[in-house]
Structures are given as structure tokens and as C-alpha cells.
Amino acid sequence: MADGGKTVVKQTAAKKAPAAKKVASKAVASKPPKTESRTALVRRARRINRELADVYPYAHPELDFDNPFQLVVATVLSAQTTDLRVNQTTPALFAKYPTPEDLAAANPEEVEEILRPCGFFRAKTKSVMGLSKALVENYGGEVPGRLEELVKLPGVGRKTAFVVLGNAFGRPGITVDTHFQRLVRRWQWTEQTDPDKIEAEIAALFPKSDWTDLSHHVIWHGRRICHARKPACGACPIAPLCPAYGEGETDPEKAKKLLKYEKGGFPGQRLRPPQAYLDAGGKPAPPLGAG
Numbered sequence: 001m002a003d004g005g006k007t008v009v010k011q012t013a014a015k016k017a018p019a020a021k022k023v024a025s026k027a028v029a030s031k032p033p034k035t036e037s038r039t040a041l042v043r044r045a046r047r048i049n050r051e052l053a054d055v056y057p058y059a060h061p062e063l064d065f066d067n068p069f070q071l072v073v074a075t076v077l078s079a080q081t082t083d084l085r086v087n088q089t090t091p092a093l094f095a096k097y098p099t100p101e102d103l104a105a106a107n108p109e110e111v112e113e114i115l116r117p118c119g120f121f122r123a124k125t126k127s128v129m130g131l132s133k134a135l136v137e138n139y140g141g142e143v144p145g146r147l148e149e150l151v152k153l154p155g156v157g158r159k160t161a162f163v164v165l166g167n168a169f170g171r172p173g174i175t176v177d178t179h180f181q182r183l184v185r186r187w188q189w190t191e192q193t194d195p196d197k198i199e200a201e202i203a204a205l206f207p208k209s210d211w212t213d214l215s216h217h218v219i220w221h222g223r224r225i226c227h228a229r230k231p232a233c234g235a236c237p238i239a240p241l242c243p244a245y246g247e248g249e250t251d252p253e254k255a256k257k258l259l260k261y262e263k264g265g266f267p268g269q270r271l272r273p274p275q276a277y278l279d280a281g282g283k284p285a286p287p288l289g290a291g
């Protein structure tokens with residue numbers, strides 16, 4: 001069971017051999033100078049993103065979806081629960097209500113029953129049914145592909161809108177979720193705490209074409225290695241570049257045990273992950289009730 005994930009870790013380690021060795025033994029916090037110039041900050045931020053691209057070459061949105069409607073619904077459902085739980089719940093939802101018209105006309109109690117595993121299922125039922133009604137009434141049953149229109153939909157904020165734009169419409173967007181906020185502050189890319197201000201400051205460090213992938217890289221790193229309470233610094237491939245190295249476990253063996261999903265040899269969050277993830281040894285998540 002652990003083979004797939006370990007293969008991924010090994011491939012990464014092989015690619016990054018010199019840096020990874022340093023991580024295991026004596027990485028030290030790489031503090032930027034107090035007066036770091038703008039150019040140095042841009043360089044440093046882009047270098048971390050390039051390293052993360054090597055660590056997660058298969059990074060992708062972790063919600064299963066086949067079309068923009070499914071993605072916007074899944075993203076709304078993902079509030080205060082894991083993408084895994086949403087992915088385990090949406091197959092039954094979309095099998096019964098494949099279009100906004102179907103969901104808008106549904107019996108709320110039946111939708112609540114399906115959404116129960118996602119938590120806050122009454123509120124979420126209201127949100128996705130309201131969202132579906134708005135799509136039917138105002139957009140002919142299609143998800144609009146513009147930020148200004150997306151944020152007018154009930155339950156859709158900027159974060160959800162950027163997820164949809166970036167992943168269903170190929171329009172660059174930065175997703176400032178809890179992982180993104182934590183990591184960019186650990187790396188001293190910004191001191192802001194307000195998500196909109198973080199988004200603006202980070203957007204200015206990268207070309208627009210990098211925004212969507214950057215969001216995936218940072219969020220994947222936050223979910224697998226750079227955790228909120230116990231970051232696995234001793235097993236972190238970007239430790240030599242990190243000003244916050246040492247905030248978490250630095251012992252390589254202990255740190256390894258903190259790794260999650262494919263980096264720890266476990267299944268991922270998607271029941272239907274992209275082929276690149278499977279090719280790299282990642283494993284699909286189990287369906288609801290199977291694990």
C-alpha cells in the first residue's frame with residue numbers, strides 16, 4: 001500500500017538530491033535580510049515556486065469534477081470539510097442532479113440527506129440549491145466565466161471564484177485558502193493577514209500565467225508537509241530555502257512520519273485523480289464508507 005507514495009517521494013528525492021541531503025541533516029533557517037530588496041524577494045519567491053513544481057509536478061485541484069457546474073458546487077461544499085469528504089459525497093449528488101436545473105428543482109430534504117457527510121448539510125443544501133437557481137434564472141443554466149459574475153452567485157466568494165476560473169476556465173487566479181495564508185507568511189513573502197491583501201501582494205510577485213499552478217503548489221505543500229501545527233521541516237525538500245525552517249519537527253525520521261497523502265504513502269483526496277498523479281505512484285481515494 002505504501003509503495004506508490006514512497007515511489008513519489010523517492011523520485012523527488014532523486015531529482016533534488018543535493019538539497020534534500022541538506023534537509024535531512026543540517027538545514028538552517030534561511031532568513032532573508034531585514035532590508036530584502038524587492039528584486040531579491042521576487043527571486044526568492046519564484047525560486048521556491050520552481051522547487052515546489054519539482055516536488056509536486058502532478059499538482060492539481062483536489063476536487064473531482066467534470067464541468068464548471070460540478071466544480072462550483074464542489075467548491076461551495078468544501079467549506080469546513082476536506083476535499084476528500086466532498087469527493088466522496090458528490091458522485092451521488094451529481095448522479096441524481098446532473099444539471100443546475102435538476103438541483104434547483106430538487107426536494108431540499110433529499111439533497112440534505114445526500115450532503116449529510118459533508119457537515120453543515122442544511123446550510124450547504126441551501127447554498128447549492130440557491131446557486132443552481134441563480135444559474136438557471138440569470139445565466140441560462142451555465143456557470144459564468146468572469147470573476148464579477150461569479151462572486152454575485154449565492155455562496156461564492158473570491159476564493160471559490162478563483163478556483164473555478166483557474167481550473168474550469170483556464171483563467172489565472174490565486175486561491176488564498178488557509179494553507180496559502182500560512183505558508184506565504186512563513187516564507188515572508190507578505191506580512192498581510194487579510195486574504196484580499198495577501199492575494200494582491202502575492203499576485204505582484206509572479207507572472208499571471210503562474211498564478212493557478214502556484215496556488216496548487218503552495219496548497220499541496222501545506223496539506224502534505226508544511227502543516228499548521230507540526231510542519232515536517234526535517235523531511236521538507238525546500239527547507240534550505242525556508243526562513244521558518246525549525247518551526248516544526250527537524251528530526252528526519254520523526255518528520256517523515258508526519259507526511260500526508262502520497263508523500264506519506266497514503267491515498268490522495270480525489271477518487272478520480274489525473275493520470276499524471278497515478279503515473280507518479282499516487283493512489284486514488286476510497287469511496288464513501290470504504291476507508
Ligand code: SF4
Pocket residue numbers: 186225226227231232233234236237238239242243244245246247248
Ligand atoms: S515544513 Fe514548512 S516551515 Fe518547515 S522548512 Fe518546510 S516550508 Fe519551511
